[in-house]
Amino acid sequence: MNDVAPRSRVRRAGTVYLVLFGGGVLGALLVAPRLDDPATVLAALLPTGAGAYLAWCAYRADRAEAAVDDPGGVADRLAIAVHRQWESEARVRRLAEPYPLPVSWRCAETDFATTAESDRLAGHGEELGALFTEHLPHRRLLVLGGPGAGKTVLLVRLLLALTERRNAGEPVPVLFPLASWNPADEELPAWMERRLVQDHADLAEAAPGPYGNTTLAGMLLERRLVLPVLDGFDELPARSGALALHHIAAALPYGCGLVLSSRPQEYLAALRPPTGVPARPADLAGIHLDPLDGRSVADYLVHDAGGAGTPAAERWTPVVTALGSTDTPVAQALTSPLMVSLARSVYNPRPDEGHGQLPDPADVLGPTTRAAVEHHLLDAFIPAAYRRHPRRPCRWTADQAFDTLRFLARHMEHGRDGAAEVAWWRLHHAAPAMLPRVLAGVLLGVLGWLAEGVTMELIHHFAPQLPAPARWDERGGLGVVAAGMCGGLAGGLVGGLTVTMLCAAAAGADVSAELVLRRLGNGGALALVGVIIAGFAYGRRPAPRRPSAWNRRALATGIVAASCYALAFGNACGTLHALLYGVTAAATVGDGPRSETAAPAARVRWHWSAGGVCLGLLGGTVLGGGVLIEGLLADVLSAGSDRMYIAPADPVAAAWAAGQVGAVFAVACLLLHALRTVPVDLGAAVDGRALLANDRRMMGTCVATAVTVGAAVIGTQGWCAALWGSTGVWGADPAEDRLWVFAVGLMPALLSGLAIGMRQVAWGRYAVARCYLTVWGRLPRDLMAFLADAHEQRGVLRRVGAVYQFRHIELQHRLTESPARPGPDRSTGGGGPSTGWGARDAREE
Template sequence: MSEVVPRSRVRRAGIVYLVLFFGGVLGALVVAPRLDDPATVVAALLPTGAGAYLAWCAYRAERAEAAVDDPGAVADRLAVAVMRQWENEARTRRLAEPYPLPVSWRGADPDFATTEESGRLAGRDGELGALFAEHLPHRRLLVLGNPGSGKTILLVRLLLDLTERRAQGDPVPVLFPLASWDPATEELRAWMERRLIQDHADLAEAAPGAYGDSTLAGMLLERRLVLPVLDGFDELPSEAGALALHRIAAALSYGCGLVLSSRPREYLAALRPRTGVPARPAGLAGIRLDPLDGRSVADYLLHDAGGAGTPAAERWAPVVAALGTDAPVAQALTSPLMVSLARSVYNPRPGEEDGQLPDPAELLRRPTRTAVEHHLLDAFVPAAYRPHPRRPSRWTAAQARDTLGFLARRMEQGRDGAAELAWWRLHHAVPTVLPRVLAGVLLGTLGWLVEGSMMELIHHFAPQLPATPHWEERGGLGVVAAGMCGGLAGGLVAGVTVTLLCAAAAAPDTTVALVLHRLGDGGALALVGVIISGFAFGRRLAVRRPSSWNRRALATGIVAASCYALGFGNGCGTVSALLYGLLAAAVVGDGPRTEAARPAVRVRWHWSAGGVCRGLLGGMLLGAGVLLEGLFADVLSGGADRVYIAPADPVAAAWGAGQVSAVFAVACLLMHALRTVPVELGAAVDGRTLLASDRRMLSTCVVTAVVVGVVVIGTQGWCAALWGSTGVWGANPSDGRLWVYAVGLVPALLAGLAIGMRQAAWSRYAVARLYLAVQVRLPLDLLAFLADAHERRGVLRRVGAVYQFRHIELQHRLAEADTPVGRTGE
């Protein structure tokens, strides 16, 4: 991946520039208090903003020029990744052990194909790649086969062959499992682009300017540098078949290469819809897979058992004698799927004794072909997890069957795609409110601990400062973070958590007034988090009509204002609470949902003029509540000596409002600007690697937010202290101005956690893993189970970053009602 090198150098140059710039500004501010006229330092720093902006623009331009702009080079990188992915999959699935099953094919009937070449097509084994490349001028092929006939295996072998034959800059064959496509709601090209980004996430990068707002994946599809290999047309809902065929024909117009696999009956039903005009992709040659002959099956099973004459091979004698007849077992073993299952169930692996295995002759006792197939499907999972002297399993066959059955039923429901399982989507199995509640408890508790600990440190190292710990007054910033991460529900849960912690800290002197104060703070600050989230992600801001106001937010503001009034015995806090309630209820913020689309490896800056303006506006509106409380303190509180929410002095109130505005504006801007970046093309995409990358992304997000937040919030507090403000976020650092940076660490750290948890797939997976382990007794280390089922047991296969069952029939069988193994099909 040599194309990435210049971009990495540009990125490093930008990081060095930012460190030097902010380090110089911070150093100047540290030295300023020791000078006779500190204000001159601030005045001298103001003009540097223009130069910093120009330098930043030059850096961004150089980085854009370093981007890959050659579609052929991107296609070549994709080809390497595809080859590596499917070679690993073929090795894991033991496609060449002891040798590939000799699948043959013939031309499809004229009812299916649309070209004359179909009648002349015939072949077997590895000849399909040469046939496709040399004898199909339109490079369009339909592969038909009955269930278990080996369509997917044949497509994998075709994909590997075409990738090896591919010349530099040619289209890249990419396998797309159609089971996860909903043709009723999504165009084929958009779905393929999304799948490319999901499986090869570096393709999510922006394409060169000539392609508009497209991604690299979209650019490849537009330039016809992707050869779609669409597997499993029959796995789409039957009522969607005709529409799916129409969308395929529309998206892949004549001249685009195409490979499509399906069962004959489902494809014919799509060609003959009950209503409407049938769609048929033009220039599509067709082949149909033949059943296996008895001699090929016998040779394969005996060879896998060690060769004719060995004790393991002799066990197959009754079954071999029945092959080629009308016996149910002979009919079942014409399918490559059933032959593969029989091999796994009855043949010993290296190090196993054949005397410990079931007898293949039991297949002769099954009365029908369906009974034989059901028996093999039911016996496959116990066979895959049977004890092995050199490959011990952490899970018993019963545990594996229960877990795989649950996952199969989840996949049948369609939330993860009809035949896909991704660890970052498991949170769909968890009640929606649970992650928000847990986020509220975590961030509320952490906010209370961090705020209190910071005040303790300041009080310990700088006792001359009036920064008292007062644990019964801490935790408000944790509530804001919970509102940013988990919405109103998360913020309110954090508010209740903080209230309980503050009441416990004040015990035995806990009073009703204290509880009401903390509940009022919890409701108001939960609304602050919701407002920050709305301003950060909303594409437009407008005032809703009263009929469409968020009544829960408005009710929260009213209840918080009432708690303030009852707790103080006056109007303190009511203005802020009501203002926040109105903002959250009436201002539109139509941003995305708070769930991660996919795991990521790092974060990047995503600035926009509109986002910056919304962030600054949101911070000013939130700070306005403090300013109004200060200006009307005498009226609201009944006297300057009873002020709690804001100082009565107008100048001090303005500086306090500025500090609050800075904190919330920084949180809003960081939430808008810090976006996740997925793993690079060609990198490992197994679940454990993605999970580790997502964890690192969360820590990077926190560190980035801490650096930016401390600099901005601390500098604003430094200015407030320099000009004699009486309060900076609960402290008066007039005799130790550097401590304002430590005070700024608290909101920066909590904001970074909220932003990272909001975007991290890992946090939701952690909740889902614990929930499913308790509720349905799934393995706690679910990723290790999935990896083992794929890499060592052969039950699952991996397509990009998602798992599928190795056989769709096995998935359907496991998803059915629980039936004791061995009794099904009797």
């Protein structure tokens, strides 16, 4: 759904405008020092702010006008994307090879659904699309079937038929796997809107004004231009079935199209809750899938093996004979399309594959019960999917694949996110929750220390007339702030400890207790600064808490930092603002908001709000005010000592220093509030590795944007400070060359951009989790390649929009319950199990 040429032209015009405006302002500032009265340049630039604001408003209005979409046109583009997605999935899963399984259905019992169309609901094969459009005027259908009865496959075939029959402007059938919905926490419309936005990123755009304050996805749902195909009602927890059915009936009342699939027992239990009034969706017709008959199954398996008379088909002769009787375990098991699909995958050769090394289909005659046959086929599926192929070599053995798939199945079923899906951007839930914060603190601490030191070294090298060369044992504070912005209090403290060790190492033999204590005090205070910035950045009014609800960890950090300052300086320098930051963090923002769990990013957009801007400025004022108060009281706090001051003792210099600190922190707060990522269009046929690459690019975009805006704002503020009498800007005296203040402004802007990108881009958390799980042997090194291979080549996984799911939920449950690997038959090259689960189940049953 990427098509908006007018929107692209408007965006390009806005970019050109911003570049020209920024370049003009920067050029004026560069020329000003060479004039007799530099202040006149600033006076001339001030009125341009109003014009720039009006131009920006006009640009936003043009974007909104270019974004106006007719709901029918949006639905038409969505229909194309949905049809392309599921047509590709059907091709990967070989649903039409050698021909679709002959599934038939009958009218569901009156306990499930009662409609006037009951007599016309029986059918088979490709008739469901015609039945739905021609015999169900309300377009509301319930599909019932037992485990492995082929409900999902039938829904895919129905969805493809409906998109082919659809006329312009009509509702679009969209498949929603219910396994990822928690009805206790989220209403159905909100969940469907979120899934649409996740799978089709263009639907995250704001809807035109007449349709209210919503996204295009919300607009389509409100206009009833989406036909929900809700798959897997039985996969919801049993305790929430009645509540889920109530939400479905309330969100999709009479007149709304609906397709719902479930096992009969789970749906009947939801219709008969132990307490409360049962919810029954109105005018919902129902069909019940019939078991396959033995003759059709035998013909299908023989035809898939190459047809009667071929060597591969002759191997099925004992099984075909057993299928003639309905009393045999194999005949009972192979009435399920799932089991037929598994038998075909295990025992029939794939294209360009011989049958000589395949297991014997007669193996399915050994188990003595239907359940044992089903377990045998499930156990044999993964070894069969990963067997050696002469033309499609696999990088993973069956044992390696089994271990990985079992871990994913268990994580999906018992993980913290509770979603029955494989989504790489949610993989961090499988790693320790503190690990990303700790690593972010280490990384940003090291980068901050290096960036500050290298920048000051370069300034001193290219402008030797400037005093104050870099002292490596005094650098790294801005990295600690960035670590606090990204990883909360824990990340900031780890960053502070990292910087302390680096400074101690840089001091070498000159390291002293005073240096260590001073760096620890800085680390604690600046970690609190990062927490406060993150807390103020999200547009929430930071209401004071009761003392009993204060965050004790933040308060303790402020007290410890103040104590370290007092021990280092022998006076009260630094203690005031450390305590101020500790109380502010403890009483208002706590430990900082958690990092976002966004999907992969498609692009970065600006998200301004008046409340967010005010809170950003307020945060910068509070943080800068601590430095100002410290400077004004410097003589009192130091008790006449000649030791180092945290802030300049001169009132004017203290005011400019507070302005510099406040400007840096306000810009960081505003950037953290304004830079938001938009999820990538995962509904398109995009490889997982391409998503990762695009997500990494968004990290670069965040950094580049923050550097451009931050360096300009911070550099301009420093230029003004130097112009009107400040004695120093971030450790450098710019009296001789004021242009270097813009280079100095790069440091906080760069680190802020990194912190923003690490918070919002999913790649960073995924990289941490993948490395951790790879080291512990839970996942392969190239997880993206493994998932793509398991979907496209092995048929173990299926792709639903943005995520992977196990092709069969029964396979996922079987892997979750399995204590060990299936034992492959080494004599046949790992083609089928001779010992292991299948043999054990057969003996036990």
